[in-house]
Amino acid sequence: MRILEVDSQRIIQLITKEMSWELTEAEQMLLNDWLNESINHQLLYQKIRAEGFVETRKAAMARFNADEAWEKVQLKATPEKSVPVHNKALWKAVSVAGSILIVIGIYWLLNTYSQVEKAVPLQVKEAIQPGANKAVLTLANGQSLELGENDTTIRLRNTQLTIDANRLSYRQDTRETSEIKYNTLRTPRGGEYQLCLADGTHVWLNADSELRYPEHFAANDRTVYVKGEAYFEVAPNSEKPFYVYSGDNRIRVLGTAFNIRAYGAGKADYVTLCEGSIALCSNGSSDILKPNQQAVISSDETVIKEVDAAQYTAWKDGMFMYRRATLELILADLSRWYNTNVFYTNQQIKYSEYSLYLKRYENITSILEMLEATGEISFKIDNNNIVVSPTQKN
DSSP states (O other): OOSOSSOHHHHHHHHHHHHTTOOOHHHHHHHHHHHHHOHHHHHHHHHHHHOHHHHHHHHHHHHOOHHHHHHHHHHHSOGGGOOOTTHHHHHHHHHHHHHHHHHHHHHHHHHHTSSOOOOOOOOOSSOOOOOEEOEEEEOTTSOEEEESSOOEEEEETTEEEEEOSSEEEEEEOSSOOSOOOEEEEEEOTTEEEEEEOTTSOEEEEOTTEEEEEESSOOSSOEEEEEEEEEEEEOOOOTTSOEEEEETTEEEEESSOEEEEEEOOTTOOEEEEEEESOEEEEETTEEEEEOTTEEEEEOSSOEEEEEOOHHHHHGGGGTEEEEEEEEHHHHHHHHHHHHTOEEEESSGGGGGOEEEEEEETTSOHHHHHHHHHTTSSEEEEEETTEEEEEEOOOO
16 A cells, blocks of 8 residues: 555655744645545654654754864864865765755655554453543532433523533523523533533533533623633623633633643643633733743743644644644543543653644544554553553563
8 A cells, every 4th residue: 555645755845844843834734634644644654753863863963063073174184184175065065965864764764664564453352432522511500411412402591501412502681680600511531512601602621621601791701710621712802801710820811712721630731822812810920822822831830832723722623633742641631532541650651752643533542553653652451441561672
């Protein structure tokens, strides 16, 4: 089977540019499409990213200074055996050749692994199922409803609730009321759900997450509380700012799209902005985020950095997208989505980095086999438990 449907030179160019963080949005989409065509493409991509000589070669060439190297050669040469001056141009060409070698290295891998040999398939007694649309709605009166299977409509005072298989929608009557009552929507491990609030704001809840919100908003602001991970598309309303609270953090928006990841357990919180702007209050300071910026909030500081926001919101579109993410983060996401437990026989492998782009509803064994194809780690599945070990070197 031929691995490359897209011209091989084009794939080489895209992977090389990605390693240097130089891909345009259109080029990233083309690479993502190629990766999504087959598991073989993704296995091959992992092989390329796992080959240390490519990154090592780039780092070495980044440190290479042709002029300094030429001077050292001249100093070492004896007067009787001086190096001809015309060779200096040839010496400088080494720096250009270095980047060519990177491309050659990738081309060699593309041809060497054109027939990707998968690792021995993982033996699983019973298939581990991916997550699905399911959640639990708790009303202000304490009544709980399981969502995700049946469609229905519920009437609550001045608000109408419409429940579909994958979304809960609120519609407020024109009659105003000063009484604010909160509902809570919770997704379990292995669940996801969408919510349309009374003001038109659209929220996606990831697995093992919770959103607390009013049945209808107050006259002067809109306030919700989140735990876990959620993506917001906030309905614009300049007269009623939208506030999202997560622990001690507060986000103020007027109309924008952003993702918040706040699972706690001693881990940092992440706020990633896609569109518009938000004012983030955390650790006693206030920061304004612009599109494709991310705030990493730890217990004592908040760091703002530039990111590709699409990488952190792909989950809501049914994809997993990781670019040099730690194994710990990847498996934490998988364990929540597939409702599994993960155990490490060696804690150090948690910090190994991998890149993945695949559908969120893949069989988990396919994903684990893809990671195994790097030759660095291996997995064992026992019922709902996944044991991760470093690969034994011969």
